[in-house]
Amino acid sequence: MKKKFFYFLPFFVFMLIAFFLWRGLRLDPAQLPSTLIDKVAPSFVLPSLLDEQKKIRSSIFYGKISIVHVWSSECKVCENEYDVLLQLAQLPKVQLIGLDYEDDPISAKRYLLEKGNPYHQVLRGDQKNVGLNWGIYGTPETFVIDQRGVIRGKWLGSLNEEKTREQLKACLRSLKDA
Amino acid sequence: MMGALVLPELGHFSLILAFIFSIYQMGVGGVAARCGLSAHKQLAYLLLTSVYGQVFFLILSYLALTYAFLTHDFSVSYVAAHAHTRLPWPYRLSAVWSAHEGSLLLWVTLLGGWSAAFLCYARTRIPLAIQGSIVMVLGVLSVGFISFLLFTSNPFLRLLPEPPLEGQGLNPLLQDPGLAIHPPMLYMGYVGFALAFAVAVAALLRGKFDGVWVQWLKPWVMLAWSFLTLGITLGSWWAYRVLGWGGWWFWDPVENAALLPWLAATALFHSLIMVEKRHAFKIWVLLLAILTFCLSLLGTFLVRSGVLISVHAFASDPLRGAYLLKFLMTVVCLALLLFAWRSPLLVTRQVFHFLSKETFLLINNIILFVLMISVLFATLYPLFLDVLGMGKISVGPPYFNAVFIPLFLLLVIAMCIGPCCHWQKTRPGQLIKQLRWPICLAVMVTVVIKLGLPPLPWLKIIALFLSLTLAFTTVFISTQRRRLGMMLAHMGVAVCALGIILSTSLQTQRELSMRPGDSIAVGGHQFEFMNVHAVEGENYEGVAADFRVYHGLQTLGLLSPEKRHYFSSQNGISQAAISSNLFRDLYIVLGEPLEKNNWAVRIYNKPYVRFIWLGGLLMMLGGLISLSSKK
Amino acid sequence: MMHPIRKQRLILIVSVVLSVAIAVGLILYALRSNISLFYTPSQVAQGETRPGQVFRLGGMVQKGSVQHGQGLAVRFVLTDFHHAIAVTYTGLLPDLFREGQGVVVQGQLEGGVLLAQEVLAKHDENYRPK
Incomplete structure (x- = not known):
């Protein structure tokens, strides 16, 4: 009996390692937890990119589920997200808000004219403090904000990543059910 | 035009055909394995078609992807993501394996190639039934990997009907000759161990493993090991040249992932000698053969899943990681359960004296195994703590140095004595007679070096002495016994160790801010900062700084480190300038511009650093030679 | 016997x-x-580190905070948007070090300032910090 155990030892050790690897897959070592989750979105008054006269305030979040997508015309990854963005924009009871982060407004406008505009509203994000208030590391980034203006989720990087898209959809579903 | 459009589809289709062939291979292998030992000509023919058919379609598919890269076919999504019209053509070839999908395609193509080569070898030498078992196991691996490729990471997905006009470009860090050929070599090694795995599993299935099996197995292990050694050496050389820190080994998870199977394989072929010559350690050899391949798979998993933070983790995706892990778990669990069930059949006992070759091979195996476990443990330790919610940590080089160096020195001692011993029993007098001159010589050289150099810590002096002893003993033994392969490989270890010891103790380094006209002395060389000028390459532009280097009054020439901006990337990349000969490297990195025309500059003088890679090459050469010198 | x-x-x-x-x-x-343990600026600000402990700190280089001093000395602020820690370092910065970029530094705290021995920049192909 004791002898048998020795022959199984490699198997047990491997199972132990496999267990940790499996759990480890669910963690993301590269991501620092966003400190903004479950906090009220920072308040702002920002000009609309497409209509300079119009000012958009943070009250825009109330009553609707919002997806805030941080992008820029220089960002190649954002270009490939276009199809996903179109899908998101068509979801019922959801508004898709673009935040054109630290970009030249003229090239940003040209970009939207050429590719088409998937967003319901586009904010100009070339002001100071926008990045700091929102804790933006770069583009693309995506936030989900609930009907009361509370940030419920944040994802770094491309929406083409299957995992990101799944999590985003799960987050939206949980908000709609509530 | 139409033809070009269709080619990627052809590649995709070939891949599907290869998948079908791999299933067929598994089936035919299984049938052949059950057919007993009588030869069935037709079955042998079927076996051959299944393996050759698979490799044919895999190569076709690989060529289709390569062609897409060469012709900038951005309608293929993978090409669009990793190529650029201004990418020079050699890097278009290497861009094929620069990311997950392509490197996996390379993986399966190599697996097909190894299988075909093995079958070619096995046809005349191995009974059909055993061929069948081995080919079946290889088929299972093929099915797993090709389905992984097809279902989660297809490189032939298209961006139609509107392909982008320009690709996103290749990561500039990967645009280096060292890295261009490093992955295929590494993969050749990883995948080659699949054969060892298949043979071990077949042996367990058949309940038989003896000297003949070892003769079948050994050349393939040696070959794969040689490739892996070359791959690791090239990788280290790349890191040294490109990452700009002058370091050649970072104990990064990705590097460890390559080192783990290397350690296991080194233990494996040393213990194979035991089975061949003494019919001992059969179970241990089988376990090592399985482990070596498992560690290769684990390495692939760690690199590709993003489970661990690494400076080299270029593309990671947890979803693929999950698939790979499931596959890994299935294969490894089955193999280890089979091992637990069948290996008691193979128990043998042999008697040997304490002072014998057996003992030292055993010591070699224990040390290599412990090294492997300690590297594995430390690589996964941050993950363990993270999973258990005990905080995020990183295990740095100090840990590895503290564990690796003492064990490695013990290994060197065993390497000095072991080859001098005879099988079963050696008389101590004989041993002393063989070792006394090399040791005397090593003592003398160590004393000379000690007197001629700045004071060294004791550990380094001991290490220096042991490496020199190893070098001299190896030369001494080779005059008596003709085992050129072993001698070269052991010599490689000594040369590599000497390189590490000398380069770390003698290195001089300065980090400073300089402006044109400034001059500085580093390690006996004078560096004069001449000027800064713009440079332009095929797919980048940047600035270069010219340094004139003097040694005494003699001018050694111009070194021009650069700071490059690749068009397809937002980040600047430093390109170090290195002037090297066998005995020293001069290494300059240009940092960021500071105010008033000053530049941040880092200058190294690294004596004997070339020995490290020279040692790696010697080891590889030794492996190849011992392969060809088989009777 | x-x-x-x-x-x-x-x-x-x-x-x-x-x-x-x-x-x-x-x-x-x-x-x-x-x-070496890995902390965020908030954890450090809340006093989770021991005095004299060498640890890793991850965060974003705050915009406009990088100041070059004498020679290769450099000073910058790392933030996680809640708390910020000042960092000093002497030496060459990695290629990917930039304001607004995520970096990891290793060192020890002295008088509320992190004396860094090492600065590592991280990057990801699919995500371009700017």
């Missing part, structure tokens, strides 16, 4: 146990002193 096979087995077992014990000892000894 012991049977040679049993004697051999004994030696084998003793040597394996011994080497494993040495290895475990080495590993534990090395782990005790040579791992």
